[in-house]
Amino acid sequence: MTKIEWAMEQIKLLIEQKKLLEGSRVPSVRQYAKQLDCSVSTIVEAYARLVSTGVLESRVGAGYYVRKNSNTNPLLAEHTIEYSREVDPLWISRQSLDAHDNMLKPGCGWLPKEWLPEQTLRKALKLVAKSESHFLLDYSTPHGHADLRRYIARKREAYDVHLNLQQILISDSATHSIDLIFRNLLQAGDYIIIDDPCYFNFRALAKAHRLNCIAVPFGKYGPEIEAFKHALQFQPKLYLTNSGIHNPTGATLSMQTAFEIAKLAEQNGLMIVEDDIFAELEYFHAPRYLTLLGLKQVIQIGSFTKTLSAAVRCGYIIAQEAMIDQLIDLNIATHFNTSHLNAEIIYQTLTDSSYIRHIEWIKKQLQKHMMATVKQLATLDIHPIAMPKAGMFLWCQLPAHIDAAELSKSCLANGIILAPGNSFSQAKNAHQFMRFNVAQCIDKKVYDVLVTCLNAQKILHAG
């Protein structure tokens, strides 16, 4: 604590103890400096900060006063909102984002913050604090951070994809990327193909755009070919999917399936939007539609949220130059610009050598906890449909007669946030399924609460 912070604390303490009352004058700067044995400039700064944080107010020529209702104002208290909402595509997001720190979140879609490369990120922030002023103050060019685009282009060389920098647009997040693409290519009422199950927010996005979703069952090797062919009869405008590790099933697209879907897409002029956000967590490189079909037929999107930070928002879109140009116009109109600072922080973190080591560490941790979670869940008669090759998700079948939504609601009341199957399912046929994030299933309490709630449901069902 600096001297300034200490002096601020002293004033706050006097207010708390009612030794300084609301509306009363606080000691003059000189008086108080003497009293605390500080320099005058320390108290000047402390008072100024107390004014900007709303504790004191300054009256010109008359000194400083305790602000009315400053921090005790009940209006300015943060309330937790109680949701009674039904399990819809936004249920898991709202619960997870609004959760208290002491809640456990086996249903959420991200790694615990202890798993993220905190020290590398802090180092990057310090570096950026000293870097060129345009990263701190300026808008970025419409395409976004050039070095970060170069990094993204180089990463694609591993997929045999050779991009130029004008084929990449930096966005705010993977979700923002899809939103821009939808706005550019689709109109309300259009049909799109999604996987069933798929990432629940794809469904929320489609709803926000008033689209018609055709859900194609997604199995162990990718979408079911016959169902996909059937879906094409509706003349869908695009197919939105996770490449690499699939959310929520953890499945990996097989080369045969990728080839079949790619041929169908080509024959039918169907655009594929490929969300690549889990790429860093792969052990073996799964096929990508972008590799097979190129930019004429595929738009790839991604972000750095899963392995770097959820607080530093940054994503990207890879598409043909002409489309990127349209997306830029749309981004200016609806968002004006993306955060140049965030892109620079991300770039500095990615290019620090410790980042690669950290990813290796994360992958090892995931493998270890994947095994442990499968074992623990088996004791509750909860089993994954298939064993994922990589990633954080297990798509599990619950014991007979257990409803995922009911179980999620009762676990929520006990401080555990789950991810019930129907949030992921357009066809609503996943009420017996649950997605578990193995990185969020370490605490024993998860299983204790699950046992209790499962038993309560079984008794209810038996009764």
Next chain:
Amino acid sequence: MTKIEWAMEQIKLLIEQKKLLEGSRVPSVRQYAKQLDCSVSTIVEAYARLVSTGVLESRVGAGYYVRKNSNTNPLLAEHTIEYSREVDPLWISRQSLDAHDNMLKPGCGWLPKEWLPEQTLRKALKLVAKSESHFLLDYSTPHGHADLRRYIARKREAYDVHLNLQQILISDSATHSIDLIFRNLLQAGDYIIIDDPCYFNFRALAKAHRLNCIAVPFGKYGPEIEAFKHALQFQPKLYLTNSGIHNPTGATLSMQTAFEIAKLAEQNGLMIVEDDIFAELEYFHAPRYLTLLGLKQVIQIGSFTKTLSAAVRCGYIIAQEAMIDQLIDLNIATHFNTSHLNAEIIYQTLTDSSYIRHIEWIKKQLQKHMMATVKQLATLDIHPIAMPKAGMFLWCQLPAHIDAAELSKSCLANGIILAPGNSFSQAKNAHQFMRFNVAQCIDKKVYDVLVTCLNAQKILHAG
């Protein structure tokens, strides 16, 4: 430069000088450490960073190699895009954002980066680099940074508006805020009222949402009442305007006009979306619709871009609790989350005592350059319609027979980006007008180029 950076530079130099060729092996870590008289760990780190920045590649067990086409790959060069596009609502944005550093931008809508509180921001970044990990790694709650919302609420007390924290949503920018509101309240084909002239991006946003805009002439004291009454016949869903200092006219809403518009809004159940981004630049507090009508009829939005940083994206929405809740669902679906890190950096900057002093400095600078610019432009027979009370904009009439779009195109060819009137005008009757940003009109070259281009147009017209 650290030792690591120096070692990296040496390798890059060898590649540039063709002493190390593409595909060739670089010295082993030990060899090179000896050669440069560095520690082995320095070279390990240097090589690792050269790998992540795409200069070298690592082949397991075989050492490090110069990557093919690494930095000489023409694909990965940044190109400047040439625009031949017509002057539309996005013209100024694209030109300004894509501008080279050596271009002058009297047409752009922001302060030069030298005017922004760079040191305070750097201090905030260093502070945040050491702050609690959740600001660096976690998603924020759906409403966003609580202390920042408290700060925003307290600021509104000056307008006699008393908010609770659930009536505020942190967004990515002012534009993002309006976009969310439009998505929530409007459908394609709906009518809205905008000012004529108005901020050009309001028009771009309306176009992206496929809305019908009714343009009401905006004069010295605000919108023309009779025209506003007439516009109400179309049953518009909302009225979007700048409160405080108006963009582009620099005008300030009078209390009488505010009162008349407020009554009309109330009688007709018309929602007003009030963009408050220039509030910090006011000398005297202009009326706000939010003060007169409250949250039942007004949504207020804003950001910190104008006086703090354009690189740290952060904005907000003030609305009724129930509407904020709907906007959160929409924000999760289309954006998932806003940057917690940015909000924390903004909060730390705002509450540093030097920020308020810096705003005072900016206001003095603006006043000084407002006077100087008016004088300089007068020598070219360019005159503001009215003298703004505050802010950075002058809305000027050009000499007779000079077309703003033509002048802008010829100035662009000479390295000067202007803001032609019709970009701001739905009715397209501002071809004789130009917006000047006084903070970007300091360089003598602005006037030199203007003289040359004005004369060329006069000759053309005379001929």
